[in-house]
Amino acid sequence: MIKQDLDSIETKAEFILREATSRFRNVAALWSMGKDSTVMLAIARKAFLGKVPFPVIHIDNSIDFPEAYEFRDSLAKKWRLNLIVAESAIKRNLIGAACCGKNKTEALKTVMAEYGFDALIVSIRRDEHGIRAKERYMSPRDKDFKWDYKNQPAELWDNYTSKLDTDGHVRIHPLLDWNEIDIWRYIKRERIPVNPLYFSNGRQRYRSLGCTHCTTPLKSKAKTVEGIIKELEADKDEERSGRSMDKEREYVMQKLRALGYM
Amino acid sequence: MGSVKEVMLDLRKHPTEKNWKAFSSKLHRSSIRYYKIVFTVKSSSKGEDLEKSCVELYDAGHSKAGTVPLFVKESGKIRGATAYLKGLRRYNKVI
Numbered sequence: 001m002i003k004q005d006l007d008s009i010e011t012k013a014e015f016i017l018r019e020a021t022s023r024f025r026n027v028a029a030l031w032s033m034g035k036d037s038t039v040m041l042a043i044a045r046k047a048f049l050g051k052v053p054f055p056v057i058h059i060d061n062s063i064d065f066p067e068a069y070e071f072r073d074s075l076a077k078k079w080r081l082n083l084i085v086a087e088s089a090i091k092r093n094l095i096g097a098a099c100c101g102k103n104k105t106e107a108l109k110t111v112m113a114e115y116g117f118d119a120l121i122v123s124i125r126r127d128e129h130g131i132r133a134k135e136r137y138m139s140p141r142d143k144d145f146k147w148d149y150k151n152q153p154a155e156l157w158d159n160y161t162s163k164l165d166t167d168g169h170v171r172i173h174p175l176l177d178w179n180e181i182d183i184w185r186y187i188k189r190e191r192i193p194v195n196p197l198y199f200s201n202g203r204q205r206y207r208s209l210g211c212t213h214c215t216t217p218l219k220s221k222a223k224t225v226e227g228i229i230k231e232l233e234a235d236k237d238e239e240r241s242g243r244s245m246d247k248e249r250e251y252v253m254q255k256l257r258a259l260g261y262m
Numbered sequence: 263m264g265s266v267k268e269v270m271l272d273l274r275k276h277p278t279e280k281n282w283k284a285f286s287s288k289l290h291r292s293s294i295r296y297y298k299i300v301f302t303v304k305s306s307s308k309g310e311d312l313e314k315s316c317v318e319l320y321d322a323g324h325s326k327a328g329t330v331p332l333f334v335k336e337s338g339k340i341r342g343a344t345a346y347l348k349g350l351r352r353y354n355k356v357i
Contacts, residue, residue, distance in 0.1 A: 066297065
């Protein structure tokens with residue numbers, strides 16, 4: 001796994017966050033309490049003199065891990081986050097990626113309409129999944145949240161698209177060029193608190209966190225950030241191999257994402 | 263309001279929000295420390311599986327203290343209840 005220069009990628013992420021808040025009228029960020037979105041919030045605090053200047057949305061499907069809820073509440077209080085919890089219903093007869101995607105997207109649409117957000121900061125990375133590799137740093141969505149992945153704006157040097165042609169919104173991806181080991185190295189360097197489920201309980205830990213239904217742990221003895229970094233340096237498995245929704249065929253995932261699902 | 267065991271029994275019969283709140287308030291003063299979520303059926307539909315799931319609760323010595331449902335059921339609608347287990351840790355006994 002390639003280790004990038006942390007100062008360079010941090011500086012770029014700060015730049016993208018500052019650009020987003022200056023170009024868009026009403027910005028919010030998604031926070032899943034995972035390591036990536038927590039790193040994004042930590043970078044935002046650095047970029048904006050110790051505070052997170054935009055609301056932070058948690059899409060709650062009501063079966064996240066208890067540790068995740070505890071982590072959410074304690075960090076929101078400690079970092080004085082403007083936290084919005086959007087409840088996502090669990091509907092029957094929805095299977096696989098559509099279950100997570102559709103339910104969460106509906107909740108997100110409701111909260112975006114209610115608050116009138118025109119830009120949404122999302123902490124995805126290109127190395128997580130093939131579909132995410134197609135994203136741009138500033139990626140437009142139409143009013144139905146649909147993503148035209150075949151007709152994306154060019155992002156040459158540091159020029160990003162921020163003009164909206166429709167009533168949609170723009171997705172901001174400040175961590176797009178980070179990789180998994182960069183995230184953990186940054187967490188170690190900046191001493192960023194993370195969900196304790198990432199650390200081994202003696203035999204297992206979670207490498208990627210979703211809800212209790214869709215996430216499986218992996219065998220690990222890594223109880224510290226240093227231990228996780230050493231494990232990643234030796235590991236060849238994909239980060240999201242424990243997430244059942246990612247086992248859907250790539251084409252299906254791409255289709256769902258293009259149709260406006262998460 | 264009764265003991266933790268009585269509240270757990272109420273919760274198993276009627277997993278309403280009121281009973282979950284009562285259980286949550288008792289939980290932190292009890293000896294229960296760990297949870298283990300058991301999906302007795304793991305299909306690809308989260309909604310279908312939720313009603314067939316349960317949470318096993320364990321004390322600090324890893325002895326089983328009882329089971330509760332994983333969901334809140336109110337007016338025919340169902341949603342997850344893991345937020346009410348805040349403060350507990352994932353069962354970690356190494357066998």
